[in-house]
Amino acid sequence: MPDSTTNSIIADPQNTSIDRLRLDGISKRFSGHVALNQVDLHVKPGEVHGLVGENGAGKSTLLNILSGVLSADSGNITIDGKVLNIKSPLQARTNGIAMIHQELQHVPELSVAQNMFLGRSITHMGGVLVNRKQQERVALEVLATLDPDINPSAPIRTLKVAQRQLIEIARALMEDAKVIAMDEPTSSLTPAEFQQLARLIEDLAGRGVSIIYVSHKMNEIFEVCTRATVLRDGQNIAVATLAETNAAGITASMVGRDLVEATHISHATKDPILEVTNLRRGKHVKDASFTLHRGEVLGIAGLVGAGRTELLRLIAGIDRPDAGTVHMHGKQVASNDPRAAISAGMGLLPEERKRDGIIRDRPVTSNVALPSFRLFSTLGLIRRKQIAATSLEILRDMDLRPLNIAKPIGTFSGGNQQKVIIGRWLAASADIMLFDEPTRGIDVGAKAEIYSLVEKLAAAGKAIIVVSSEMSELIRLADRVLVMSEGSITGELQGEKINEGAMLELAIASA
Amino acid sequence: MNNATNATQTAKAGFKLPFGMRDFGTFIGLVIIFAVFSWLSPVFFTGPNLINILQQSSINACIALGMTLVIVSGGIDLSVGPIAALSAVVAASLMVAGVPIPLAVMAALGAGALCGLFNGALIAYAGLQPFIVTLGGLSLYRALSLIYTGGNPVYGIPPEFRAFTNGDTLGLPTPVVIVAVIALICWTVLNKTPLGEYFMAVGGNQEAARIAGVPVARTKISAFVFSGVLAAVAALILVGRLGAADPTLGNLWELDAIAAAAIGGASLMGGKGSIVGTVMGAVILGSLRNGLTLMNVQAFYQLLATGIIIIAAMLIDSATRKSG
Numbered sequence: 001m002p003d004s005t006t007n008s009i010i011a012d013p014q015n016t017s018i019d020r021l022r023l024d025g026i027s028k029r030f031s032g033h034v035a036l037n038q039v040d041l042h043v044k045p046g047e048v049h050g051l052v053g054e055n056g057a058g059k060s061t062l063l064n065i066l067s068g069v070l071s072a073d074s075g076n077i078t079i080d081g082k083v084l085n086i087k088s089p090l091q092a093r094t095n096g097i098a099m100i101h102q103e104l105q106h107v108p109e110l111s112v113a114q115n116m117f118l119g120r121s122i123t124h125m126g127g128v129l130v131n132r133k134q135q136e137r138v139a140l141e142v143l144a145t146l147d148p149d150i151n152p153s154a155p156i157r158t159l160k161v162a163q164r165q166l167i168e169i170a171r172a173l174m175e176d177a178k179v180i181a182m183d184e185p186t187s188s189l190t191p192a193e194f195q196q197l198a199r200l201i202e203d204l205a206g207r208g209v210s211i212i213y214v215s216h217k218m219n220e221i222f223e224v225c226t227r228a229t230v231l232r233d234g235q236n237i238a239v240a241t242l243a244e245t246n247a248a249g250i251t252a253s254m255v256g257r258d259l260v261e262a263t264h265i266s267h268a269t270k271d272p273i274l275e276v277t278n279l280r281r282g283k284h285v286k287d288a289s290f291t292l293h294r295g296e297v298l299g300i301a302g303l304v305g306a307g308r309t310e311l312l313r314l315i316a317g318i319d320r321p322d323a324g325t326v327h328m329h330g331k332q333v334a335s336n337d338p339r340a341a342i343s344a345g346m347g348l349l350p351e352e353r354k355r356d357g358i359i360r361d362r363p364v365t366s367n368v369a370l371p372s373f374r375l376f377s378t379l380g381l382i383r384r385k386q387i388a389a390t391s392l393e394i395l396r397d398m399d400l401r402p403l404n405i406a407k408p409i410g411t412f413s414g415g416n417q418q419k420v421i422i423g424r425w426l427a428a429s430a431d432i433m434l435f436d437e438p439t440r441g442i443d444v445g446a447k448a449e450i451y452s453l454v455e456k457l458a459a460a461g462k463a464i465i466v467v468s469s470e471m472s473e474l475i476r477l478a479d480r481v482l483v484m485s486e487g488s489i490t491g492e493l494q495g496e497k498i499n500e501g502a503m504l505e506l507a508i509a510s511a
Numbered sequence: 512m513n514n515a516t517n518a519t520q521t522a523k524a525g526f527k528l529p530f531g532m533r534d535f536g537t538f539i540g541l542v543i544i545f546a547v548f549s550w551l552s553p554v555f556f557t558g559p560n561l562i563n564i565l566q567q568s569s570i571n572a573c574i575a576l577g578m579t580l581v582i583v584s585g586g587i588d589l590s591v592g593p594i595a596a597l598s599a600v601v602a603a604s605l606m607v608a609g610v611p612i613p614l615a616v617m618a619a620l621g622a623g624a625l626c627g628l629f630n631g632a633l634i635a636y637a638g639l640q641p642f643i644v645t646l647g648g649l650s651l652y653r654a655l656s657l658i659y660t661g662g663n664p665v666y667g668i669p670p671e672f673r674a675f676t677n678g679d680t681l682g683l684p685t686p687v688v689i690v691a692v693i694a695l696i697c698w699t700v701l702n703k704t705p706l707g708e709y710f711m712a713v714g715g716n717q718e719a720a721r722i723a724g725v726p727v728a729r730t731k732i733s734a735f736v737f738s739g740v741l742a743a744v745a746a747l748i749l750v751g752r753l754g755a756a757d758p759t760l761g762n763l764w765e766l767d768a769i770a771a772a773a774i775g776g777a778s779l780m781g782g783k784g785s786i787v788g789t790v791m792g793a794v795i796l797g798s799l800r801n802g803l804t805l806m807n808v809q810a811f812y813q814l815l816a817t818g819i820i821i822i823a824a825m826l827i828d829s830a831t832r833k834s835g
Contacts, residue, residue, distance in 0.1 A: 342724040373705035
């Protein structure tokens, strides 16, 4: 194992005329389908370079090729002028390419230091025993510059997501990474944590490390990156210098058309359909009470950990409340019984789609019909044709791509999986829909589709709750916004009063 | 996306193979084994021997069908052998005591169902691991049948019952017909009923299934009750054939059943499995033993061949899944 020297990291950071990393003419096909077609990506030393595009544009494939998970059919990867032949993730890492994955892969019970040295332990006693003390010393040294609060001997499960990300970055630094690719690094970070990450990225860039930053969030791209490469349908569309363009310009080149900023139209009535009274669970949800009306879109804002997801789960009967009641259509619904909530007309779109939403290996039709198989049965036998017809009708309307309802849901992109789960509740004729972070991890185009879908549902008289960490999303969608902080509803905003400043103020208020 | 591709995709959605790709793979395996033994032994591919294979496979197939439903729903049932033994001694001692045969049969099926209910309830309501619960059941049900009989086989099964299970129905041995009917029932349950969808949903992603309103506890219990009842059916077939109920019968049945289900495409991670595949898996194991016996291969080597076949099947399965 070579000694860590910081020299190689800052090798000639001033000479920006030479690209640190060059991907030239990268092409990749998967069984006849072109994922990447002659794609280029050039990153200078110390540059933070955005990589943007809709889901399916080829970003992940490109990152997988860069990090050695996949190999390209053609094209070159060069670092500092040296052509690399990357055949495995290990080779990518030894050549100075580090990947920070969206879903961090750690062993939760092992310590911070053990995770950092996983697969390349520092040993003593002739290489037989792991030298934990030495590992922890080195880890402490590297972490000191990133976050001195992290204890290298603590189990990694005790760390927050933002800190776990730092562990990955620290690991990359230990390996003398020249290029760090970050795939959607902020998908589980709070705005404050993003600011910390942005400062760290700036610092790394100052030390000459090149960063590839993949994100759907335009404000982040504009805040941290200097240039961005736009991919669409596996092709290079543009390399934009961000100081010379704006979010609308980038978005337009991503989707290939202008997205019209729609204005909010309210379909809210005065007809109460859901009444939540003094719902309480531990420190997560404290005496929540509110009423939802037919045709209304109610937003719930708040910081990560404010208890928004927990509140939705109580309403949907997934967790047991300590106290409080839920009435739907004027009738009390049994608590902690998802089936009772569903048969009263409730549908939940969970935040963690993979964990709580989809049955990955089952076809779209089975995922759609899951809560309503009994309704789709005669004498105990499922009417498959009717399920197929209903699914096709609903999902064609939502523009499921590809519109192949016999395929396992796991093969679809996140946005399309989301459409299937929404379709599930339409097929079940739910009239109250709880959407928990409906556009998380979904690209711009699919986002706009989900927004217009929410509006269509409201217009059709459904009552909808939207929990979101993106304030622009709530401003766009909600007739009324409840703000939560530390488990309590700290305020309610309506109409004109729904804006970022007001929401933020209530979100950090203590009740 | 243009209209032409949309149209073909819509057409695809309406079209469904009656026979999955994985089942096709199992079928190829079966054909290869048949071809090899037909070539090695002139007796193998003859009508009487094929019927013989089906009859020899019927008990394992019966157990494996229940096992498939349990595995698909994310569980495992190690207690099927002892459940069979308990059901066998219950049926046999009632018959010997002069209780009408249909009642004794019902009692055996009831005993199997109760054992399955007990397994399932501990797993669904006490939240215990299926492996551990049925490992406990393995000892528990064996002990009950040994205690009940004092460790001695129950002899004196009425000739009418023996004649029924050893007789023919529609030109085939009755046990084969019984298991075929059971396979048809299991296939219908798994592919045509809400319960079958629930088995696959709970095995595929239990939490998502619960949130979507699937009755998770009832689904799990149902799978174990199926397994218990089918163990009892297998026991009745064996009691009829042997004319006695030995409290030690059914030793290691669970392993043959798991092997048949796995060869047939059931994933021990849950959520996947095929009734047609399991039946073929049981016939593969049955014909392997039959063929090797015809060739006078020693029992030790038969065991060796069984192990090789199971591992080879899983290797092929994993290789094809990755490329597909």
